[in-house]
Amino acid sequence: MTDTHTTTGRVTPLLQVRGITKFYGARLGCRDVGFDLYPGEVMGIVGESGSGKSTLLGCLAGQLAPDAGEVLFDTRTEGPRDTLTMSEPERRMLGRTDWAFVHQSARDGLRMGVSAGGNVGERLMAVGARHYGGIRAQAVDWLGRVEIPEDRVDDRPTAFSGGMQQRLQIARNLVTGPRLVFMDEPTGGLDVSVQARLLDLLRGLVREMGLSAIIVTHDLAVVRLLADRLMVMKDGHVVETGLTDQVLDDPQHGYTQLLVSSVLQV
Amino acid sequence: MTTHPFIELQGVCKSFTLHNQGGAVIPVMAGANLCVSAGECVGLVGESGAGKSTLMRMIYGNYLAASGRIRVGEVDVARAAPREILALRRHTLGYVSQFLRVVPRVSTLDVVAEPLLAVGTDLPAARARAEELLERLNIPRRLWTLSPTTFSGGEQQRVNIARGFAHAYPALLLDEPTASLDAANRETVLHLIEEAKAHGAAIVGIFHDATARDRVCDRRVDVSAFTPEAA
Structure with missing residues (x-):
């Protein structure tokens, strides 16, 4: 399909993730995860505890060393580079400039x-x-x-x-x-009214600054409001991906159907 | 203006597989075809459960088609990547659903202006258009700075309509836009639809109100024709 202008032009993905695999000894953290994230996109990663979503986020953000895979980030000066093979000072610089990490517990992200x-x-x-x-x-x-x-x-x-x-x-x-923000359960442990305020704030900032973000959460309501795309993980594997509202309203995989149908209606 | 239909569905099928209920497969639609040209409004008819909303949700990319082609403008929604569908929804394809779904705490004015901001309209122009629509739809000015989450059902529906018509989408999906509105507001909504048609929008609508349907729809398509043979 040809498209001559803006909407789907040939834009370089901000992040290209290929075959990320991480084991803890013999136990699987996550296996063969890959996706592209484009500028301005917000992707949610959902799954229950132990599904590998936090392991994956750690691998993407350079906090954990995966056993295999590539994380190509579109750097300002040199284009896409594999952040896993960068030198430690280079990666630290990235962490201070183009990348940001919002921890679940503010204590881990603040002094x-x-x-x-x-x-x-x-x-x-x-x-x-x-x-x-x-x-x-x-x-x-x-x-x-x-x-x-x-x-x-x-x-x-x-x-x-x-x-x-x-x-x-x-x-x-x-x-x-920053151009890319990693968030690990950013609204976890907060009252719902405080969560709503934070979600509103995050949405506004994402739009105004044109940020891309990857949000790990177990809260489907949070991803519905914040994420354009969704990735569902179970036992270290990606079981389903797609547009957020499509995955939540017409889930294809049995596990996603179980997740969606288990949410209490209010 | 293009000569071929702006929205074109060919051989669209849909079934739901319930993995947690013994893997039951429920076929809901087979061989659905539909053409809507620019400036035309097509009304979907058929009894409750015949699949009108399902068809509409597939055009929007909210439900995944099992097979077939769903072309809106230059995009085949049945095959497009998520970001292509997002771009399509932002610029080309609007959807007024029956339910308002918004972030808590965001003011009514901002809820309505948001689709315009998303396509790059500047804030004063987006706010001005939002105010004009809220005015026309009789949402009292004192409510504009409040979040619509606490509004009555009818008010929420009108906010939803204002939001759906804020940006002049070339294609529009309208799910019961006039349901439970009083005569004056119903008239306003029908005017908005007529204006969108005059601007060249291709519109697919579901209207239970036959008078409203007869007034704005150029054609009707009975979706019962797409109901699969009972298994």
Whole structure:
């Protein structure tokens, strides 16, 4: 099919994942996972505990070393490069600039002994920002965008509620303008009203910044609202992929049908 | 304007396989054909359960067709990759379902303006169009800054319609757009459909209200003809 303009032009995928396999000793983490993620796309990965979704995310984000596979990221200067064979300093640089990782527990993504403003400013300094006034102004701007009042900028995250800590973690991650965000259960452990607020925030940021994101969650309501595409995992394998609403409304695999039919209706 | 139909279905089949209920296979549609030209509105008819909504959901890519071809513009929805369908939905193919599904906390005005922002319309123009539609559909101005999740069923339906008509999609799917509306609002919705047709939109609609259907539909297609032989 030919298409001459914008809608489906030949765009390089931001991330090309091929054959990712990870074992923990003899036990399978995930096997032969592959997909393409395009700029601006949000992909959800769902499955129950132990399905391999967090292992996969760890492998993609460079936190775990897979036993086989490639993770090609479209770098700004050199085009697609396999992040698994990059040198450690190169990968760390990527982690500070184009990539961001939002942890389920804000404590894993924040420095709890540093002020809210410091948490955001630290990421900026890591990419070379040196002007104190500029850093503080940007920190305050970002805290505002995640709805943390300016008078809390000097407070430590320990003094924040769970929802506020999570919003601070998002500000810290997005301040450097990353192109790809990994999220591990970003709304897990929060009250539903706080979840809704966070989802609204994430959706707005994804649209405004043109971010691509990979979201691991067990919450189907979260992926319905946030993800364009869905990948369903079971026992380390991908059992189904497709458009989010299609997978949820017309699931093809028995396991997905079970997942969807097990959700309590409200 | 193109001379060939803008929406074209050929030999579309659909069945549901219930893996957790003994692998039962339920065939629901076989050999469905449909052509809709630009500026034309085709009404799907057939008794409840005949597959009108199923056919519509397949055109939108919400249900997966088992076989056949579903061409909308230049895209074969039955075979397209998810991102092609997403692009099609963003620019070309609108869908007014019977239920409003939105992110909690987002204001009614933003819910309606969102499809325009998604195609790159600037914020003031998108808001202006959203206000115009909400006004026409008699959603009180004091509700515009609130999330529609707490609105009455009728209000939610009108917000859904406003959202569906915000962007001038070249193709539109309308599932019961006039159901349970009062006379004035029903009239507004019929006007919106007529305007979309005048702009050249190819429209597929389901209308239980025969008067409304007769007014806006150029043709009817009885989906009972696509019901598979009982197994």
